[in-house]
Amino acid sequence: MKPGLAVFVCLAVPAAAAEYAGAPRVGNFTPRGWHRGSTVEVEFNGLALKDPRGILFTDTDKIRVLKTAEAAPPPRDNNNNNNNRPRRGGGREGNTRIVATLEIAPDCPQGQHSLRLQTAAGLTDLVLFNVGGLPTVQEVEDPRQQKTDENGTADTAQKIEFGSTVNGTLVTLPEGMEQDWFRVEAKKGQLISAEAECSRLCASGREDGFEALLTVRDAAGKILASADSQPLLLIDPFLAIAAPEDGAYYISVSAALPPENNRRIPYRLHAGEFRRPSAVYPAGGNPSEKLAVRLIGLPSGVSDKAEVTLPAKEGVFAFNVDDGTPTANPMRVLSGANVLEQEPNDSQETATAVTAGSTAPFALNGILEKPGDTDCFSFGAKKGERLNVRLYGQALGSPIDAGFTIAKAGSNSKANRAEDSNDDALGIFDGQTTRERLDPAEVWSAPEDGEYVLTVSDTRGKGGPDFVYRVEFTGVRDGLLTTLSPVDNNARQARDSVTVGRGNRAGVIIATKPLPGANVEGEYELVARGLPAGVKLVAPHFKASDRRVPVLFEAAADAAVSAAAVELIALPTDAEKAKTAGFGYNQSIPLVTLGNDPVWQVMVDKLSLAVAEDVPFTITAKAPASPLSKNSETTVEITLTRNNGYTGDVVVMLEQPPRGVNGQQNVVLTGDETKVDFRLSGEGGVQPGKYNLSFSARNREGNDRTGAGRIWAASAAVPLEVSDPWFRVKFARTRIERGKSGTMTGTIERLREFPGRATAALIRLPRGLSLTEPVALGETDKLSFQLQASDDALVGSYNGVACEIVVDNGGSPLKQIAGYGSLRVDPARKAE
Numbered sequence: 001m002k003p004g005l006a007v008f009v010c011l012a013v014p015a016a017a018a019e020y021a022g023a024p025r026v027g028n029f030t031p032r033g034w035h036r037g038s039t040v041e042v043e044f045n046g047l048a049l050k051d052p053r054g055i056l057f058t059d060t061d062k063i064r065v066l067k068t069a070e071a072a073p074p075p076r077d078n079n080n081n082n083n084n085r086p087r088r089g090g091g092r093e094g095n096t097r098i099v100a101t102l103e104i105a106p107d108c109p110q111g112q113h114s115l116r117l118q119t120a121a122g123l124t125d126l127v128l129f130n131v132g133g134l135p136t137v138q139e140v141e142d143p144r145q146q147k148t149d150e151n152g153t154a155d156t157a158q159k160i161e162f163g164s165t166v167n168g169t170l171v172t173l174p175e176g177m178e179q180d181w182f183r184v185e186a187k188k189g190q191l192i193s194a195e196a197e198c199s200r201l202c203a204s205g206r207e208d209g210f211e212a213l214l215t216v217r218d219a220a221g222k223i224l225a226s227a228d229s230q231p232l233l234l235i236d237p238f239l240a241i242a243a244p245e246d247g248a249y250y251i252s253v254s255a256a257l258p259p260e261n262n263r264r265i266p267y268r269l270h271a272g273e274f275r276r277p278s279a280v281y282p283a284g285g286n287p288s289e290k291l292a293v294r295l296i297g298l299p300s301g302v303s304d305k306a307e308v309t310l311p312a313k314e315g316v317f318a319f320n321v322d323d324g325t326p327t328a329n330p331m332r333v334l335s336g337a338n339v340l341e342q343e344p345n346d347s348q349e350t351a352t353a354v355t356a357g358s359t360a361p362f363a364l365n366g367i368l369e370k371p372g373d374t375d376c377f378s379f380g381a382k383k384g385e386r387l388n389v390r391l392y393g394q395a396l397g398s399p400i401d402a403g404f405t406i407a408k409a410g411s412n413s414k415a416n417r418a419e420d421s422n423d424d425a426l427g428i429f430d431g432q433t434t435r436e437r438l439d440p441a442e443v444w445s446a447p448e449d450g451e452y453v454l455t456v457s458d459t460r461g462k463g464g465p466d467f468v469y470r471v472e473f474t475g476v477r478d479g480l481l482t483t484l485s486p487v488d489n490n491a492r493q494a495r496d497s498v499t500v501g502r503g504n505r506a507g508v509i510i511a512t513k514p515l516p517g518a519n520v521e522g523e524y525e526l527v528a529r530g531l532p533a534g535v536k537l538v539a540p541h542f543k544a545s546d547r548r549v550p551v552l553f554e555a556a557a558d559a560a561v562s563a564a565a566v567e568l569i570a571l572p573t574d575a576e577k578a579k580t581a582g583f584g585y586n587q588s589i590p591l592v593t594l595g596n597d598p599v600w601q602v603m604v605d606k607l608s609l610a611v612a613e614d615v616p617f618t619i620t621a622k623a624p625a626s627p628l629s630k631n632s633e634t635t636v637e638i639t640l641t642r643n644n645g646y647t648g649d650v651v652v653m654l655e656q657p658p659r660g661v662n663g664q665q666n667v668v669l670t671g672d673e674t675k676v677d678f679r680l681s682g683e684g685g686v687q688p689g690k691y692n693l694s695f696s697a698r699n700r701e702g703n704d705r706t707g708a709g710r711i712w713a714a715s716a717a718v719p720l721e722v723s724d725p726w727f728r729v730k731f732a733r734t735r736i737e738r739g740k741s742g743t744m745t746g747t748i749e750r751l752r753e754f755p756g757r758a759t760a761a762l763i764r765l766p767r768g769l770s771l772t773e774p775v776a777l778g779e780t781d782k783l784s785f786q787l788q789a790s791d792d793a794l795v796g797s798y799n800g801v802a803c804e805i806v807v808d809n810g811g812s813p814l815k816q817i818a819g820y821g822s823l824r825v826d827p828a829r830k831a832e
Contacts, residue, residue, distance in 0.1 A: 033130025037106035047708035062108035122499030139168035157181035179254035232397035274324035284332030341366035351376035443517030479582030494707030501615030503557035507714030534559025631817035660686025731821030768793025
């Protein structure tokens with residue numbers, strides 16, 4: 001298996017549990033990381049963590065699972081710190097624990113790796129396990145039993161070997177949040193680098209805005225350096241100094257911005273002689289190239305030169321400068337000319353030129369080295385050629401807030417300025433606060449053949465030695481991107497993967513969007529690559545303009561419990577177009593949030609899917625006997641099959657219906673109920689056509705926000721035809737007095753033929769008015785309804801009285817709202 005491929009390790013399979021636990025969720029796990037070339041035991045606490053079956057690593061095959069097992073409940077936390085507890089849940093899912101033994105290969109890439117535990121009931125939410133290059137030690141304090149700060153001063157500092165990583169925890173004590181001190185020995189002139197992984201480690205749902213502070217002191221307690229959040233790491237600190245003398249040095253971890261809630265904060269402190277640049281220049285090159293780079297932000301006297309061999313695959317590349325450098329500097333890989341700015345280049349006349357004759361793709365590299373700096377590059381372009389022009393700055397961890405313009409060389413005309421981007425320009429879905437949005441991107445076409453000048457500047461007029469950027473020019477490819485559409489933005493991890501029970505179905509909605517600048521048309525299909533054995537994708541062909549596609553995953557009854565990271569792409573059904581079409585899958589998974597905004601998130605390029613044990617129920621749906629029309633109603637017959645005597649309540653819902661189609665709410669089958677007529681209604685704006693509906697069923701237990709304890713099943717796709725209405729009714733304005741009868745008249749227009757007999761009635765009448773009886777529709781185009789007003793009927797004018805026409809379609813009545821009338825209720829007149 002090649003590096004970078006997802007790995008699922010399925011261990012010994014016990015018999016299925018008698019009670020189906022439902023979807024598992026991780027609340028906390030420890031340790032949050034370990035070092036390469038070692039074996040470590042990781043304890044996962046959470047909800048419904050029962051009957052473990054393996055772990056899905058979505059981005060590496062360099063971590064093996066040797067064993068997983070259920071464990072006793074976690075020990076009581078005497079500090080009452082709530083972040084050690086699993087997330088809240090409801091029902092029977094319970095607080096549980098799994099212990100996994102991981103073997104980390106010596107060549108495992110450093111950094112964060114995505115994983116999901118799998119139980120008999122499915123996959124957990126995604127969490128990140130950190131792999132470092134330095135030997136790992138544990139902080140001496142036990143945070144679960146801690147009552148005092150045991151290593152919070154120079155005198156009590158924990159001694160660690162220089163060149164190691166500490167897994168520690170900051171605890172909120174009665175007197176406030178503690179700080180942890182560690183002592184190292186260094187020689188004069190020796191590089192002392194420190195980096196903290198802290199906010200990045202926290203579990204999903206974190207909403208307290210915590211930021212860590214790193215401080216280095218000498219033996220006398222004098223502060224030599226301190227750092228909080230850094231642009232490269234966004235919300236975590238790093239620093240580096242040269243030791244002024246031989247002797248002891250103290251590195252402390254504390255809170256720059258303390259948490260708003262009473263909790264424990266895990267961290268990983270890396271301390272060693274590794275080089276920790278704030279930026280690398282140039283920030284990219286060609287595939288498989290040996291590239292000489294300059295390291296920016298290192299202390300004086302430390303070598304700022306390095307050579308990196310770039311991978312053969314284009315895209316982003318994580319460059320760890322030294323073996324112990326904890327977090328990589330992002331770099332870019334792209335075929336084509338790789339141009340480095342040549343100063344001075346702050347005007348069109350002095351612009352750095354792209355090699356004559358070079359065509360896209362090519363890349364421009366530079367640094368805005370001082371406030372007010374601008375950089376200019378000249379290049380040739382052909383009229384009408386569509387190019388994606390994208391600047392990478394924030395995406396590389398640079399502090400730059402860049403903007404660029406493109407203008408005809410020698411022209412005095414003002415060019416349009418590109419600054420912040422949006423998801424469409426970046427080719428991502430729902431990026432929310434993704435840093436890349438601060439980088440400009442534009443689809444650009446040359447208005448005529450000739451030379452053009454791109455000018456880069458900082459929108460705030462700032463600059464500095466690490467204001468590194470890279471601009472890539474690439475050709476536009478026509479095609480579609482795909483992602484798993486979130487069901488609920490407030491609970492994005494509740495269903496951010498797919499679990500399908502054996503012999504059952506799972507229904508999801510796949511969202512699509514064009515690649516940046518793409519012109520897409522025609523018919524497309526979804527293709528799933530890498531599905532587990534026994535699983536198939538059932539998806540309709542769809543128009544290129546469709547943005548939401550309901551699909552099903554079906555698992556055979558004998559499919560093995562397993563999991564995989566699936567490549568899910570959209571391709572034209574035309575075979576020739578498919579050969580050149582662009583495609584991709586990307587999904588944003590927020591991990592650390594501040595309010596409603598994610599400040600640390602993971603973008604994954606594959607869909608996580610698991611086959612689970614048999615689900616305790618299945619559902620089927622019967623298509624409506626007749627079409628649904630605007631302002632009408634129909635029903636879908638839902639049948640629930642309960643397996644193994646399951647008697648729990650089951651909620652039935654219509655998942656992501658077509659625009660203008662509404663499903664009945666709060667449909668629950670209780671006890672031994674197995675059938676329900678699910679009501680559908682069509683709004684006035686629904687478009688006629690043929691659609692597929694997706695119905696899902698779930699148990700009532702479980703947690704809405706996290707999805708813990710939930711069990712899901714789906715019906716096969718149900719065809720629904722939406723047609724134009726049969727009738728239109730126009731009413732004359734009507735008045736009626738309290739205590740009297742009256743007539744409301746209207747003119748009926750027959751828009752098309754209708755099956756069977758039909759009757760008309762008035763609904764939504766104001767209080768105190770009643771209809772004598774419905775009216776049968778005959779040959780006449782007139783309608784008359786006899787109304788009776790009570791003595792206490794509500795006086796006033798009403799515009800929402802609706803005419804409901806019911807068509808008897810062979811025992812399956814079809815209802816349509818054919819029009820609305822105005823009615824005024826007056827007080828009773830006094831007798832003369």
